[in-house]
Amino acid sequence: MRYEAPTTINAAVKLLAGKAGVARVLAGGTDLLVQMRTDRIAPDLVVDVKRIAGMRAIATGAKGFKIGAAVSGAELGEHKALRKAWPGVVEAANLIGPKQIQSRATIAGNVCNASPAADSVPALVAAGASAVIAGTKGKRTVPVETIAVGPGRTSLKKGEIVEAILLPKRPPRSGDAYLRFIPRSEMDIAVVGVGVSLTLDTKGVCTAARVALGAVAERVLLVPEAAKALIGSKIDDDALARLAAAASAACRPIDDKRGTKEFRIKIAGVLAKRAAQAAAARARGK
Amino acid sequence: MTKINVSTTINGDAVDYLCDAESTLLDVLRDQLGLTGSKEGCGTGDCGACSVLVDGRVTCSCLVLGAEAEGRTILTVEGIAEGGKLHPLQEKFLEFAALQCGVCTPGFLVASKALLDRNPNPTEEEIRFGLAGNLCRCTGYDKIVRAVQAAAAEMRKG
């Protein structure tokens, strides 16, 4: 195995594009090193992107936030403006593992690892986040939900790297939240995760919403039917019941060591309801 | 096989080493530098026994490549005491019997130090969540939490 730590994105792309065999990007390494250790992959090349300029920075602009691909969860959690604007995204990112993982794990890595149970992804999808991808043919920007195509599989082409995650500017009277279900209080992989982002009008009626589910399908799902249940409502009990039903209906989970199909379907509804309430409370300024 | 030359700072000392690309920081600390205080309980970031501080942040050294340590500042359990003087956390862990077998203790001390460095007056809940990445199978955590509370109080006194 070869280890490289380039200082420019172009050099990183060139390394990844030029290498025959298995090449992997190393940002936080909290998935990659585990996969290496447990013999799931044996890369021929590892490209550490942490020394590339801008990769560890959070930029705030008129359009929103640009989060470098190597920014750790801990750094996200310490960024006050980001936490204020997108508390659901930050809380989701901060749920990825304990402090030891937070110091390294990145949301770009969480997206690219393409686990259906990735905590930050439902929150990012609900938030309408996109990813800036650098490759041999230049850069492109895509919605986050298009990156994972199945467990461990992405739509990224050879030589492509996620350079940053973009979060839009937060509209007024809006809020987001992410809730996951785990058996313990920490250290588990989500059995179900739900991200909700919504906007209310001055009367408290929901005008826009996005709902995303994790760990209930082969990839994170954006569920427009669930969002529809909220839009036009005051996030009342009826709307929440319809939301829960729509969320459960969208699930196509598997039985595994972490939970049964039946359980996941039911919990998706419960969490969708609770996450929507939390997001609405934030939108109402509570 | 070409080895990678790494220059770093460990427990305040400049250290140079050569390592394989595959070697983790934990492998380097334990097998090459003789710093066996950091333990490998799982190798996959699930137990915290290998916790070290990298640039002041607590990290599982089993999930860091040795090569990544280039130019960083590393603190291991061996560097917590200052000379012959134990750190208040070390003293309180002893006083409160916060260890039984002691194999998780280095990781707890490092993680607790990281916690108190950022939050000198944590609540019980903050301590429990702050140390959730460190598994202990002997104590049931009760005495560990109390030791951290006592050390925090001691350190606040200055």
Add this chain to the structure above:
Amino acid sequence: MPLDTQIDPATHKFKLVGSRPLRPDGVDKVTGRARFGADATAPGMLVGRILRSPHAHARIRKIDTSRAEKLPGVKAIVTQADFKDAKGDQDVVCNVMARDKALYDGHAVAAVAATDALVARKALKLIKVDYEVLPHVTDVDESMKPGAPLLHAGMITEGVEPPPKKASNVAGRCEFGHGDPETGFKQADVVIERTFKTEATHQGYIEPHACLASVTADGHADLWVCTQGHYMVRNVCAEILGMDVSRLRVTASEIGGGFGGKTTVFIEPVALALARKSGKPVKIVMSREEVFRASGPTSSASMTVKIGVTRAGKITGAFADIRMQGGAFAGAPTSLGAMSAFACYDLEHVKAIGWDVVTNRPKQAAYRAPGAPMVAFAVESVLDELAQKIGMDPIELRLKNAAKEGTQSSYGPKFNRIGLTACLEAARKHPHYTAKLGPNQGRGIAAGFWFNFGGQTCVSLNIGVDGTVALAVGTPDIGGSRASMCLIAAEELGIPYDKVRAIVADTSSLGHNDISEGSRVTFSTGLATIQAARDAIGKLCARAAKMWGISPEAVVWENGYAKPAGSNAGNFEPLSLAAIAKKAAKTGGPIAGHYEVNADGAGVSFAVHLTDAEVDPETGRVQIKRYTVVQDAGKAVHPSYVEGQFQGGAVQGIGWAINEEYVYGKDGRLQNPGFLDYRIPVASDLPMIDTVIVEVPNPGHPYGVRGVGETSIVPPLAAVANAVSNAAGVRLTALPMSPPRVLKAIDEAAAVKKRKR
């Protein structure tokens, strides 16, 4: 001073015993200096790695190591062929290295020693094993059925008369009790019978198994290993390798947790075989995945319990049928489970039957009070339900039936002085018992029993030239026992605690000691330490007598000084231990005390646990909100470490009750061999664990000490199950009470209620 000097522990004022000094190994452990199993190195050391079966059950047709042997850096490879002549317990040998069949996912089939870990890893991939995959079985009830895949062609159930003619997976049957439960059930007003299941759990010690072996060309061997019993390791390995016991010196490293799981051998004979074959030191360290797949978890159990009570709360009859799988070899702790099932109660009609069943899982090893926690879960759950049925307080029901001094236990012997009633009363008085519960919360209580053991023990106490003391014990320190032994030696000798240093001696430096298991260390090593100290005191008095020119009988030992026994003995200034030690060369040479014993009289112990659980009715998630442990310690030598045992056992039990389980796939492979999905409790899952130390002296120990290590894991499964059942409004009969299981039970109960309406 005579060796049998007894004190009355109930009234005796101890000077040091019962205090909480810092542990002697503490500074090493907080500074990273303590050396555990994986922390040792040797010049020229090789890395040993083990190849393991990916199949739950497979015939091994052929193992081809030729390509691996040719890999540069590979120095030795061993397979079954290297162990075919091994003597000793063949189950152990066969577990260490599979013979004709791999019997579980993770069973060792070959091992390599190479110059580094990367080469060793590569070499494992080059070993080709030709398997014929066979049908497998991992569930205890399935394995007992006729037609289940047979693990051992020759396994005839023991303990059944007449012996069955056909082989099965049932290794043995046992039965304990007295009277006739059926007669008892006829006298009852309420009888409840229920079937319970528990999943296998792992001890979950944070330190994986590790050892470093070296063997010289002339057959002298050294082994450094993390183990609960280095004498056991020596004896077993010497037998397997065909060497004299005295040729193998085993040194116990600091041990990073054991809980019973380090009371047997796994990698040690393999490391020695590789070291012998390669001529170089070989270190083997298990990965966490190997620990889960291939060390010894506990049994899973399936149990039927039937108990009858009168309206007045008298238990009239009790019956248990206990089925446990112990992995691929005989030895599930069914007899200990059956013996302990009803040991808390004074019963006229009681019977417990145990079935020891083999399955395609790793061979079980001891786990803290082996066999008892799961059976207590079943029995104490039924008692909780019975108390509710007859409208009686659950502690009151237990008090009415509690075993006492003189009770004939359900497993045979009559109890000596015991502390169950004292524990129950302390629990009832505890503020926790009457505290208000919040919404969705329930309270559970349960009692538990454990035997405690004594066993072979040998201690040497050596007095240095300055009168300080080196205490050599042979029981690895798994929870602070060196501190307790220093306290005891100092107490006896009348010197300060810090003048004694206890070490765990290697197998060549001290006589045989049984394993640190069975909650035996503070009891039996403590007892031997007391007697070794008294042996030394006898010699110190004799030296003082010599210095004074009087008869040894005329000298007494008080508070660390030799004194003339009375005015008739003469008028001499008392001599301190240091003063006598200083002159030792002139009065007869070095002074030491020794004691060797096969200790008997370990007092049984009881505990009562109280807990409050909160259940999320929409998700089935359980949170433990409050927990109190009440346990009889006889006499707490170092109360901090006694509390530590109480708390640690309770939390392991909480994990077992709520989230921990071995999950096997349809393919018979372990699905969760890591701490990510084998979910042991983390700090944020738990409240503080309150403790109450009850002290009812054990008549079998000079200070009244009872073992405390294991009893604490007996009640929590039941206590938590009772709390969860009371919170959820539905009886949970299967562990772990993981969210999917609890939610299903809540939903099913709601559906039944709806139908009834």
